[in-house]
Amino acid sequence: MIFRKSTRPPAHSTSRLAFLLALALALALALALALALAPTASALDDRTVASPDGRIAFRVFVAPQEPGGLSRLAYQVLVQGKLVVETSYLGLDIENQEPLLGENDGLLSSKTDSAAGDYHSLTAEYMQNGSIGRRINVEIRVYNDGVAFRYVLPRQTPLEELLIADEVTEFRFPQKVETPARVSLPLILPQPGGGWIAITEVRAGAYPPASLANMDANALVTRLALRRGTPSLALEGTTPLTGPWRVLIFGADKDRLMQSSILHSLNR
Numbered sequence: 001m002i003f004r005k006s007t008r009p010p011a012h013s014t015s016r017l018a019f020l021l022a023l024a025l026a027l028a029l030a031l032a033l034a035l036a037l038a039p040t041a042s043a044l045d046d047r048t049v050a051s052p053d054g055r056i057a058f059r060v061f062v063a064p065q066e067p068g069g070l071s072r073l074a075y076q077v078l079v080q081g082k083l084v085v086e087t088s089y090l091g092l093d094i095e096n097q098e099p100l101l102g103e104n105d106g107l108l109s110s111k112t113d114s115a116a117g118d119y120h121s122l123t124a125e126y127m128q129n130g131s132i133g134r135r136i137n138v139e140i141r142v143y144n145d146g147v148a149f150r151y152v153l154p155r156q157t158p159l160e161e162l163l164i165a166d167e168v169t170e171f172r173f174p175q176k177v178e179t180p181a182r183v184s185l186p187l188i189l190p191q192p193g194g195g196w197i198a199i200t201e202v203r204a205g206a207y208p209p210a211s212l213a214n215m216d217a218n219a220l221v222t223r224l225a226l227r228r229g230t231p232s233l234a235l236e237g238t239t240p241l242t243g244p245w246r247v248l249i250f251g252a253d254k255d256r257l258m259q260s261s262i263l264h265s266l267n268r
Contacts, residue, residue: 044071045107049122051142052114055080056250058140058147060124062105063087073102073126073138077147079250084191088170088219090138092151095163095233101136101153102168104129118265119143123152134158146249146262148202153241164224164235167210169246171199172219179220184211186258187220195250198257202245202266208234210244222246 046061056079063074077085091102105126113121119141128134137152153159175192186200199220201210208227212220224234249260 045124045126047107047110047122047124049112049120049140049142051144052118052120053144055144056142056147058122058142058149060090060122060138060140060149062107062126063089065089070099070103071105072100073105073136075138075149077248083174084197084250085248086172086174086218088172089168090151090170091168092136093165093168094134094159095165097134099128100168101128101134101159102126105136108135118261125154132158141266143260143262143265145251145260146198146247148245148247148262148266150204150245151241151243153239153243155240159239162235162237162239162241163233164237165232166234167222167224167243169222170215170219171212171221171248172215174218176217177214177220179212179214182211182213182223183220185209187212188254188257191250195252196254196257198247198249198251198260200247200249200258200263202247202263204242204244206235206237207241207244 044062046059048057048059050057056077059076061074062071064071073090074087075090076083076087091100094101106129108125108127110122110124122140123137125137126135133156135154135156137154138149139152140147140149153162177189179187186198188196188198191197199212203209208225210222210224213223215221227233227236245266247262247266249257249262251257
């Protein structure tokens with residue numbers, strides 16, 4: 001009688017191989033996220049907050065603009081370690097005041113909070129260096145399917161009377177963005193490799209509605225509706241002021257993006 005040696009690996013070897021493959025995948029994802037979030041030599045006051053499941057990360061920092069120009073508040077958004085929103089600048093254009101509110105800023109303090117079950121939050125507080133004390137805070141929430149952020153202006157003498165000419169929040173993508181020169185919100189765009197991203201807002205008080213304008217082939221910038229009779233002014237008010245939420249929602253189903261629980265959460 002002839003006995004043939006089995007070529008099938010033992011069950012314990014198969015399970016061990018599966019474990020090693022899963023471990024390698026997890027390590028690769030962690031490394032990709034760490035490298036993507038690693039501050040560059042030119043980024044300052046870097047702060048990051050991730051979603052409860054760890055898939056989405058929002059990074060806010062101070063970055064240079066053109067060589068020799070003023071630094072400015074900026075942000076990035078990553079999904080599974082991959083940049084889906086590249087370095088995009090933040091700020092407000094205040095009537096008859098220079099520079100932009102958001103330029104030449106330094107971080108005063110920051111705090112994170114993970115008490116809410118459906119999101120993690122970060123609040124970063126800034127003051128313009130060398131100014132008479134203009135301050136701007138950025139409040140961020142990161143959910144498992146998107147991010148939201150808004151400007152909060154504390155009560156302050158330099159902005160006691162607040163005249164906002166426009167908002168200059170940017171959205172810069174790795175891919176080209178094909179839209180009309182001016183587009184209303186919400187805007188839904190395809191993502192490279194599949195899936196969709198929605199850009200929308202959750203309004204606040206008397207703050208004017210926003211639209212998006214083309215900056216270049218890859219970037220859009222926020223534009224506010226101007227007041228009737230004052231073509232150079234979008235909002236006249238006082239501080240403190242809490243602005244609207246700027247919202248980015250990610251998903252595989254285009255038709256269900258605007259049904260995200262993020263919008264219900266922000267409206268509460």
